[in-house]
Amino acid sequence: xxxxxGINSMDLDLYEGHIIEDLKxxxxxxxxxxxxxxxxEIERNIITTTVDKLLNWGRKTSLWTETSFTAxxxxxxxxxxxxxxxxxxFGMEVLRSSPRHADLMITxxxxxxxxxPQIKRVYEQMxxxxxxxxxxxxxxxxxxxxDSYSVVPGYNRILPVDxxxxxxxxxxxxxxxxxxxxxxxxxxxxxxxxx
Amino acid sequence: MLSEFSLIALFILIVLGFxxxxxxxxxxxxxxxxxxSQPSAVKSEPYECGLETTxxxxxxxxxxxxxxxxxxxxxxxxxVFLYPWAVELTTLGPAGLITIFIFLGILAVGYLYxxxxxxxxxx
Amino acid sequence: xxxxxxxxxxxxxxxxxxxxxxxxVENHGLVIQPERIADIAAFLKVEPGMELDYLCSxxxxxxxxxxxxxxxxxxxxxxxxxxxxVRLTDxxxxxxxxxxxxxxxxxxxxxxxxxxxxxxxxGHPGMKRIFLWEGFPGHPLRKDYSHGH
Numbered sequence: 001x002x003x004x005x006g007i008n009s010m011d012l013d014l015y016e017g018h019i020i021e022d023l024k025x026x027x028x029x030x031x032x033x034x035x036x037x038x039x040x041e042i043e044r045n046i047i048t049t050t051v052d053k054l055l056n057w058g059r060k061t062s063l064w065t066e067t068s069f070t071a072x073x074x075x076x077x078x079x080x081x082x083x084x085x086x087x088x089x090f091g092m093e094v095l096r097s098s099p100r101h102a103d104l105m106i107t108x109x110x111x112x113x114x115x116x117p118q119i120k121r122v123y124e125q126m127x128x129x130x131x132x133x134x135x136x137x138x139x140x141x142x143x144x145x146x147d148s149y150s151v152v153p154g155y156n157r158i159l160p161v162d163x164x165x166x167x168x169x170x171x172x173x174x175x176x177x178x179x180x181x182x183x184x185x186x187x188x189x190x191x192x193x194x195x
Numbered sequence: 196m197l198s199e200f201s202l203i204a205l206f207i208l209i210v211l212g213f214x215x216x217x218x219x220x221x222x223x224x225x226x227x228x229x230x231x232s233q234p235s236a237v238k239s240e241p242y243e244c245g246l247e248t249t250x251x252x253x254x255x256x257x258x259x260x261x262x263x264x265x266x267x268x269x270x271x272x273x274x275v276f277l278y279p280w281a282v283e284l285t286t287l288g289p290a291g292l293i294t295i296f297i298f299l300g301i302l303a304v305g306y307l308y309x310x311x312x313x314x315x316x317x318x
Numbered sequence: 319x320x321x322x323x324x325x326x327x328x329x330x331x332x333x334x335x336x337x338x339x340x341x342x343v344e345n346h347g348l349v350i351q352p353e354r355i356a357d358i359a360a361f362l363k364v365e366p367g368m369e370l371d372y373l374c375s376x377x378x379x380x381x382x383x384x385x386x387x388x389x390x391x392x393x394x395x396x397x398x399x400x401x402x403x404v405r406l407t408d409x410x411x412x413x414x415x416x417x418x419x420x421x422x423x424x425x426x427x428x429x430x431x432x433x434x435x436x437x438x439x440x441g442h443p444g445m446k447r448i449f450l451w452e453g454f455p456g457h458p459l460r461k462d463y464s465h466g467h
Contacts, residue, residue, distance in 0.1 A: 007249060010446065017452035051229060068245075098242055114451055118245025125238050128231035149458045149465050150450060191229050 019117050027116075027157040034160045038188055052190045059103070059129060060186040062091040063179075066102035068122050071109030073136040076169040085172040090179060099126040104182075105159070108169075110138035110145055111152040120158045131186070133178055134161040137168040144168075259317060266309070273302055321398045322346070323368070328400065331368075336361055347388065347401040355389070355404050356415045356441075362391060362400065363420060369393045370400055373421040378431035380461050385412050385437055406437065416442040434459040 069077065081087040081095075096102040099122050111119060123132070134155050137143030142153035155161055162185060165178035224230045241252045280287070280295050309315060325343045332340070339354035350358055362370045370391035377388045389402040406412040416439035417424040428439040429448040436457035439445060447454065456463050 009444075010452075012249070013446060013452045017454070020451045021453050055229070100242065114449070121237060121245045121247075122242075124235065125240070125242055127238070128233055149454075149463075 016117075020113055023117050023120070023158065024113050027152070030154060030156040031158070031160045033156070034162065035185075038185075044190075044192070048190065048192050055191065056187050056189055059189075060183040062094075063104045063131075063182075064094045064096050064102045065092060066099055066105045066122065066126065067095050067097045068105060068119055069108040070111060070115065070119075071138065073108035073139070073169040076167075076172055076175060077106060077108050077135070080172040080175050085176065087176070087179075090176075090183070092179070099123070102126055103130050104133065105130070106133045106135050106175075107139040107155045107159075107161075108135045110143065111155055111158075112150045113152055114150065116152050116158055119155075123159050129189070131162045131182055132159050133163045133165060133182060135165045135167075135175065135178070136170055137166065140164050140166060262314060266314075269305075270302075273299075319397075320392065323398050323400050325400075328368070331365075332358075332361070341405075344403070347403040349403045349405060352404045352406055352414045355402065356417060356419065358402065359389065359391070359417055359420055367396075368400075369395055370398075371395070373417065373423055374399075376417070376424055376427040376431065378435045378437055378459075380435060380459060382461050383407070385409070385435060387414060387431065387437065389417070411438070412436070413438045413440055415440055418442055433457070436460065 079085060081093060087093060092104075103126065105123055105126065107119075123130070132155065134140050138145060138151075139155050139161075142148070142151050145151040146153045152158065163178050163182045165174055167174050170178070221230065225232045241248055276298070277295075280291065284291060325348050328348065329337060329340055329343060336354070336358055339351040339358065340348055341351060342349040359373075362368050364371075370393045372392040372394050374390040374392050375388075377390075379386045379388070385406040387404045387406070389404075390399065391402065392399045404414055406414060414437060416428055418428065418439075419441065425442065425444075426448060428442055429445065431437050432439065432445055433447040433449050434457055446452065450458070456465070458465070
């Protein structure tokens, strides 16, 4: 099938199939969480602690979420961001579709192997500092679809996840509790230890 | 005489300083290691919703945008003339009103010409 | 209320050459010979009194002994519906004519059935997988599919 630009759509499909198979074969175990730096000992002085406080405050109070939501947990996120549960209290009412502007990826929904290379690529195109919240059972482990032929058993196969929020779907209060945990984690960052 | 513009000179200096500092502060912070910088091959590729781009990414812009920019400049200047006229309307008297309508009439003729010639259509 | 047509009366109303390709009349469907499905559907689409001009869905089912494909046809003008069924016993190379010549809406649904059950539709413009990726081993909705988790 010709789709213009002199490219055959079957070639694109085969190429995509190779990418998906490569990703599936390389994602056998879960990636470790990026939390090792929490335990590191660091040297602190008044300048670094002040800069740390300022940077961490700025980052945790303006987390911009990347809009890469796949399934039902999105609706709980939508509820959280509307007036009753009001995520704007946390400075998070901004949703950016471009990964260059976003710094938080909330994995709201089941991930299939067909979509996995794209989510991974969007994550890689986000600029540091970036965090990932695995929302819902499908985000943590694939949920009730964990044994399926087409579902990735948990986002931590392809992305490093910072906070896990259980639930199917997690209520807005649970999502806000998870965001609060992430903010506490962000508070602990320092410019003098591993980013 | 030049000293009357001292405030404007100060304003220009502040503006230039602000613009350059906005560009230089992130570079300085990156060199100092305060902000993270981890460039990678995938990160510098153009964003296409997670896919690799097919075909050339930098495409030529349509010339139609240029026409609209020209039209905007002309009509924007009209508004610049209308503002002081509107402020001083009462002191100008009826002569002012007639003059401005002649001015707007000339502009309307030009606008109608552009309209009938099809310059406003998007092709 | 969309009324389901009486299948016995439909069979009586078919012309001679098409009536021979009806294998059985069931409660909720007319079982047709696989090779003649396009002819019967074309007749039912334009025949005055039936005018089943809307193909609602094409569904594939694996009943272990045979594959079945159900075609749900609706008439928007006359507000009635009909189900046509096709049964394929060949599990290695099941083939059935495609209905994309009559309804373009069948294109993606037949691709789905090919992707998940492995049934070929002859005459389909561009038969390839739609939900799973090229290179996926097997057809998952077959009863004998297991991916050894």
